[in-house]
Amino acid sequence: MSVDLRFRLCEKLYLREPQDSKLGRRIIESSILLIDSLGFEAFTFKKLGKEIGSPEASIYRYFENKHMLLVYLINWYWEWVSYRIETSIRNLDDPKKILRKTLSAIIESRSKDSNFSFVDEPILHKVVIAEASKAYHTKHIDNENKEGFFKSYKDLVSRIAEIISQVDKSYKYPRSLASNLFEMINNQLYFAEHLPKLTDFKSQKNINKDINKMVHYYVGRLLSVDL
Amino acid sequence: MSVDLRFRLCEKLYLREPQDSKLGRRIIESSILLIDSLGFEAFTFKKLGKEIGSPEASIYRYFENKHMLLVYLINWYWEWVSYRIETSIRNLDDPKKILRKTLSAIIESRSKDSNFSFVDEPILHKVVIAEASKAYHTKHIDNENKEGFFKSYKDLVSRIAEIISQVDKSYKYPRSLASNLFEMINNQLYFAEHLPKLTDFKSQKNINKDINKMVHYYVGRLLSVDL
DNA sequence: ACAAAAATGATAGTAAAGCTATTATATTAT
DNA sequence: ATAATATAATAGCTTTACTATCATTTTTGT
Numbered sequence: 001m002s003v004d005l006r007f008r009l010c011e012k013l014y015l016r017e018p019q020d021s022k023l024g025r026r027i028i029e030s031s032i033l034l035i036d037s038l039g040f041e042a043f044t045f046k047k048l049g050k051e052i053g054s055p056e057a058s059i060y061r062y063f064e065n066k067h068m069l070l071v072y073l074i075n076w077y078w079e080w081v082s083y084r085i086e087t088s089i090r091n092l093d094d095p096k097k098i099l100r101k102t103l104s105a106i107i108e109s110r111s112k113d114s115n116f117s118f119v120d121e122p123i124l125h126k127v128v129i130a131e132a133s134k135a136y137h138t139k140h141i142d143n144e145n146k147e148g149f150f151k152s153y154k155d156l157v158s159r160i161a162e163i164i165s166q167v168d169k170s171y172k173y174p175r176s177l178a179s180n181l182f183e184m185i186n187n188q189l190y191f192a193e194h195l196p197k198l199t200d201f202k203s204q205k206n207i208n209k210d211i212n213k214m215v216h217y218y219v220g221r222l223l224s225v226d227l
Numbered sequence: 228m229s230v231d232l233r234f235r236l237c238e239k240l241y242l243r244e245p246q247d248s249k250l251g252r253r254i255i256e257s258s259i260l261l262i263d264s265l266g267f268e269a270f271t272f273k274k275l276g277k278e279i280g281s282p283e284a285s286i287y288r289y290f291e292n293k294h295m296l297l298v299y300l301i302n303w304y305w306e307w308v309s310y311r312i313e314t315s316i317r318n319l320d321d322p323k324k325i326l327r328k329t330l331s332a333i334i335e336s337r338s339k340d341s342n343f344s345f346v347d348e349p350i351l352h353k354v355v356i357a358e359a360s361k362a363y364h365t366k367h368i369d370n371e372n373k374e375g376f377f378k379s380y381k382d383l384v385s386r387i388a389e390i391i392s393q394v395d396k397s398y399k400y401p402r403s404l405a406s407n408l409f410e411m412i413n414n415q416l417y418f419a420e421h422l423p424k425l426t427d428f429k430s431q432k433n434i435n436k437d438i439n440k441m442v443h444y445y446v447g448r449l450l451s452v453d454l
Numbered sequence: 455a456c457a458a459a460a461a462t463g464a465t466a467g468t469a470a471a472g473c474t475a476t477t478a479t480a481t482t483a484t
Numbered sequence: 485a486t487a488a489t490a491t492a493a494t495a496g497c498t499t500t501a502c503t504a505t506c507a508t509t510t511t512t513g514t
Contacts, residue, residue: 056473145421179425
């Protein structure tokens with residue numbers, strides 16, 4: 001019998017912790033699928049309610065609105081990526097090796113993880129690729145940031161920046177490189193599928209391998225180390 | 228008496244060419260200011276109509292909906308950047324010099340241009356930074372791309388990729404580098420202002436200089452040339 | 455200068471989104 | 485078994501995102 005791990009996310013994001021109840025988990029599970037299939041703009045709590053056989057009003061008891069739900073899902077995703085990275089570099093000492101493993105773990109954060117039965121990670125990653133920028137490009141960004149809405153992503157970027165600095169202490173832009181890494185990977189994946197003129201990658205099975213190669217080359221060049 | 232230049236944008240974007248009438252230009256002018264101040268989500272044609280003293284329905288005669296208007300504005304911005312780049316590299320031969328000038332022109336695409344009286348370019352750039360990703364992260368991206376909704380940006384990226392290739396013919400990712408350049412610059416500017424943990428830049432007057440330096444360093448490193 | 459054509463204004467109306475409120479019925483905890 | 489809590493069922497309200505109609509300007513062609 002599998003026990004679901006759970007992440008502790010910013011409490012301001014929800015009215016009731018969705019990981020703790022059946023309905024809550026169904027909200028998480030189904031919203032990921034529904035946002036993926038409808039797109040965030042066409043996604044509504046009414047449609048989600050219909051999907052899971054519960055009234056709209058019940059969903060409002062968990063999340064104030066669909067924006068909060070999106071931010072929640074995105075935080076969940078970054079917590080999960082962090083968890084995968086830490087797992088994959090545990091017991092390593094060599095900074096270059098740690099960096100290499102970290103980069104590969106980031107790219108591989110696209111496959112199903114049996115530790116979380118109610119989340120389909122590959123689809124959640126699709127949602128992050130397509131919708132995450134909407135979560136932080138809002139008029140209320142400064143308040144929301146103060147409340148901790150983006151903590152998971154910021155912590156992850158800080159961690160990667162640290163790993164980068166351990167390879168090249170003199171590198172001037174570790175945070176920018178770290179955030180750009182995530183944004184770039186997700187953008188290039190999106191472009192490969194939808195706007196191929198904006199990328200050199202082709203949308204195909206092996207795209208992960210190609211992106212992985214590029215990212216190692218890229219970071220290696222910028223830090224002038226061989227990765 | 229100043230004569231406004233105008234750009235030829237994809238005709239599918241609008242129902243009536245807004246650059247050709249007084250009301251149309253007021254729509255462009257005021258929508259930029261209003262999207263900047265309200266954010267795209269809270270921006271509506273009703274509010275825009277109130278602002279310019281025209282009924283909502285009149286605006287609908289120019290643009291099918293606010294999404295189309297946003298896409299239009301963003302195309303306008305990229306056409307303008309292209310125009311500024313071409314102006315600044317005219318008569319140059321040396322590929323490295325062309326690349327250097329191009330990068331600087333991109334960064335400097337943040338100041339008022341007196342050739343277009345009805346557009347406040349610095350504010351339009353703010354709108355592009357905050358809202359452009361919403362224009363292409365939609366469920367209808369593939370259809371819209373087919374219709375040419377993103378032509379201006381794709382053409383610009385192609386042009387930069389060409390310039391990059393002329394400096395280093397063997398560089399494998401010219402398109403990805405070009406698109407990443409634009410996305411990175413805009414993201415880092417946004418992060419500096421709103422999510423400082425995600426960047427090494429501080430939001431202050433001289434940020435353009437700092438970003439310019441980083442971008443030259445960055446492209447120089449990746450292409451292994453001195454810029 | 456004048457009629458025809460085209461653009462704009464004024465106003466109304468509709469469906470859906472984005473909520474909030476209320477009461478009834480299940481579930482769960484003690 | 486009962487009290488507390490969560491969920492269901494239903495209703496209703498405001499705003500958004502449009503569409504339609506007709507009157508009034510403004511522009512254009514001759």
